[in-house]
Amino acid sequence: MRAVVVRRFGGPEVLEQVEVPAPEPGPGQVRIRVAAAAVNPVDLATRSGALSSAGVVPPRAVLGLGWDVAGTVETAGGGFAEGAAVIGLRDRIGTPLGAYAEQIVLDASAVAPAPPGVSPAEAATLPLNALTAAQALDLVKTTGTVLVTGAAGAVGGYAVALARARKLRVVAVASEADEAEVRAFGADEFVPRGPALGDRVRALVPGGVDAALDPALLGLDALDAVRGGGEFVAFAAGAAPLPLRGIGVRHVWIRADGERLAELARLAGDGTLPLRVAGTRPLAEAAAAHERLAAGGLRGRLVLIP
Numbered sequence: 001m002r003a004v005v006v007r008r009f010g011g012p013e014v015l016e017q018v019e020v021p022a023p024e025p026g027p028g029q030v031r032i033r034v035a036a037a038a039v040n041p042v043d044l045a046t047r048s049g050a051l052s053s054a055g056v057v058p059p060r061a062v063l064g065l066g067w068d069v070a071g072t073v074e075t076a077g078g079g080f081a082e083g084a085a086v087i088g089l090r091d092r093i094g095t096p097l098g099a100y101a102e103q104i105v106l107d108a109s110a111v112a113p114a115p116p117g118v119s120p121a122e123a124a125t126l127p128l129n130a131l132t133a134a135q136a137l138d139l140v141k142t143t144g145t146v147l148v149t150g151a152a153g154a155v156g157g158y159a160v161a162l163a164r165a166r167k168l169r170v171v172a173v174a175s176e177a178d179e180a181e182v183r184a185f186g187a188d189e190f191v192p193r194g195p196a197l198g199d200r201v202r203a204l205v206p207g208g209v210d211a212a213l214d215p216a217l218l219g220l221d222a223l224d225a226v227r228g229g230g231e232f233v234a235f236a237a238g239a240a241p242l243p244l245r246g247i248g249v250r251h252v253w254i255r256a257d258g259e260r261l262a263e264l265a266r267l268a269g270d271g272t273l274p275l276r277v278a279g280t281r282p283l284a285e286a287a288a289a290h291e292r293l294a295a296g297g298l299r300g301r302l303v304l305i306p
């Protein structure tokens with residue numbers, strides 16, 4: 001089967017399409033015929049070597065890419081029948097094969113039924129970013145006000161929708177041009193990105209928000225909007241600010257969770273979670289997809305179709 005891997009770090013040109021044997025499932029695993037694999041920022045950071053430098057990816061001769069998969073089960077297991085439409089998350093970052101491939105083997109516990117009534121490309125945009133948003137919200141205890149930075153992004157959009165579903169008051173930060181979309185996700189308040197964020201949030205929420213989720217990696221600028229003793233969730237290595245003013249600062253690190261993913265798929269199926277596809281590309285054009293994501297300004301995910 002064909003797969004896209006990296007054998008050296010660098011720009012999009014280091015992505016290589018290779019022919020490898022089909023992966024064989026072990027106990028408790030399923031093999032999935034990949035119909036769609038989303039391209040995420042973590043793939044760019046893996047390819048460039050940034051994640052290895054940050055100590056997140058162990059040194060390996062070959063690294064597979066791609067975390068998000070939608071497809072059909074080829075070898076039954078773990079309660080999934082052959083031919084079932086599924087989505088899944090590959091959360092082991094140092095493995096030689098990822099979701100940028102024609103087939104992938106995942107633990108059945110990382111797999112869930114695909115959301116009903118959506119295309120594989122749409123379904124592939126769900127696992128990594130919706131699970132991350134859900135697991136980040138699990139880290140905060142507040143029932144009050146939550147700030148979400150990067151609210152038009154993949155994680156941020158899901159975080160706004162899930163926070164709203166929890167009946168939190170959501171203050172969203174994004175580009176002015178994204179206000180209508182971010183409000184449609186469920187934001188109660190909108191603050192355009194830019195300088196003096198803390199002051200502008202505090203003008204809407206006197207004393208500051210109870211918690212901040214910071215997928216835009218603003219760090220201190222987002223922390224400044226949080227009240228003393230509040231909560232802050234960081235999303236990347238090196239992105240956590242110091243815990244000033246008694247604010248509890250935590251990191252979210254995604255982990256596969258098929259049961260949770262099944263719940264999120266139901267929320268996607270009923271329209272609570274927006275599935276946004278910026279475009280699709282053949283697997284062979286993974287490098288062009290990386291270039292496009294790196295250029296910024298995408299709304300929704302690019303999805304590779306093997």
Ligand SMILES: NC(=O)c1ccc[n+]([C@@H]2O[C@H](COP(=O)([O-])OP(=O)(O)OC[C@H]3O[C@@H](n4cnc5c(N)ncnc54)[C@H](OP(=O)(O)O)[C@@H]3O)[C@@H](O)[C@H]2O)c1
Pocket residue numbers: 040041042128129132149150151152153154155156173174175193194215216217218234235236252253254296297298
């Ligand atoms: N820790 C984990 O387990 C985990 C899991 C998944 C993702 N992540 C990380 O979370 C981050 C977000 O991922 P994503 O997939 O949501 O990325 P994304 O779709 O690119 O979204 C990031 C958003 O932040 C916006 N942004 C950038 N600078 C901003 C600023 N100064 N103010 C307000 N908004 C700003 C971007 O807008 P523009 O596009 O207009 O610049 C974009 O909408 C990435 O670093 C990713 O690697 C971590």
